Amino acid sequence: MVAGIQLRIGILTQREIPSESEGSEERAKVHVSINPFPSLIPSELSKMSTEKERETHVYLAKLAEQAERYEEMVESMKQVAKLDVELTVEERNLLSVGYKNVIGARRASWRIMSSIEQKEESKGNEHNVKLIKGYRQKVEDELSKICSDILTIIDKHLIPSSGSGEATVFYYKMKGDYFRYLAEFKTDQDRKEAAEQSLKGYEAASATANTELPSTHPIRLGLALNFSVFYYEIMNSPERACHLAKQAFDEAISELDTLSEESYKDSTLIMQLLRDNLTLWTSDLPEDGGEDNPKAEESSKSAEAQEH
Structure with a gap:
């Protein structure tokens, strides 16, 4: 022995x-x-490992948010999304907030540059206009990359892993939003294709929202808000934008007494944004009741839904 x-x-x-x-x-x-x-069998060990990895990435994302390091927040939540598990409400919102801040900074930069470019063109400063165009192109490349990134994550990981109507609406709304962001600066055929994909995303989200979410649900209201912004700013259709926003507002008002305390603040905030946009857009409605105004005023910035 x-x-x-x-x-x-x-x-x-x-x-x-x-x-x-x-x-x-x-x-x-x-x-x-x-x-x-x-x-424990091997599959259970693997599950434990996945859960630990998930917890770590979520914690790092929260840390990055507090430090306002949104690119790193996005990277952490991308790792969670790629685990192909259904995200919790908290995880979903962390992903959304991260991307919203990353894309929001570039959208703001693009708007500022476009405004300066118009002023320089009106002054005939061709040299400055050329410099601005080059700088604006850099921002547009960043916008394209960010949008492509999140849209791929949504299609490959988030929608296939979603198991509830609420999650489905959330992700298709995001598709509509990020294709809309592309349509904001793309031109010609690229803009047309981005607008078409944005419309498809919003329509898919609306189909599920109308059957599975109450009219007062913050996600359904946020969808209506952003979808109406799409009609106003991308499709140059203030009439459709107002109709959609008013319908969502009226339906929510009629069910206001059913709102839970938990979602009351979010829902009423979005309802206020819907009303603000209606006030802003009403001046662009055709006075004779004819076709939509083909040139809705681009200088007025509509309110969009903020994820909570």
Whole structure:
């Protein structure tokens, strides 16, 4: 019988056997793989590992948000999304807030540059206009990359893993939003395609929202708000924008007494934004009741839904 057995407890435990050549009968070391959780099967161990990884990324995302390091917040939440698990409401919002801040900074930059470019063109400063165009192109490249990034995540990981109507509406609304952001600066055929994809995203979200979410639900209201902004700013259709916004507002008002305390603040905030936009857009409605105004005023910035 072999003597002198020594066990070192760990993921990889080493058993030392005496070899005859050394008189002490020490032999070659044999590596034995030992499961530190013998009651768990491999799939359960893998699940534990995934959950730990998930918790770590979520914590880092929260940390990045507090530090206002939104690019890193996005990277952490992308890792969670790629685990192909259904995200919790908190995780969903962390992902959305991260991307909203990353894209929001570039959208603001683009608007400022476009405004300066118009002023320089009106002054005939061709050299400055050329410089601005080059700088604006850099921002547009960043916008394209960010939008492509989140849209791929939504299609490959988030929608396939969503198991509720609420999540489905949330992700299709995001598709509508990020294709709309592309349509804001794209031109010609690229703009047309982005607008078409944005419309499809909003329509898919609306189809589910109208059957599975109450009219007072913050996500349904946020969808109506952003969809109406799409009609106003991208499709240059203030009449459709006002109709959609007013319908959502009126339906929510009629069910206001059913609002839970938990969602009351979010829902009433979005309802106020809907009303603000209606006030802003009403002046662009055709006075004769004819077709929509083909040139809705671009200088007025409509309110959009903020994810909570």
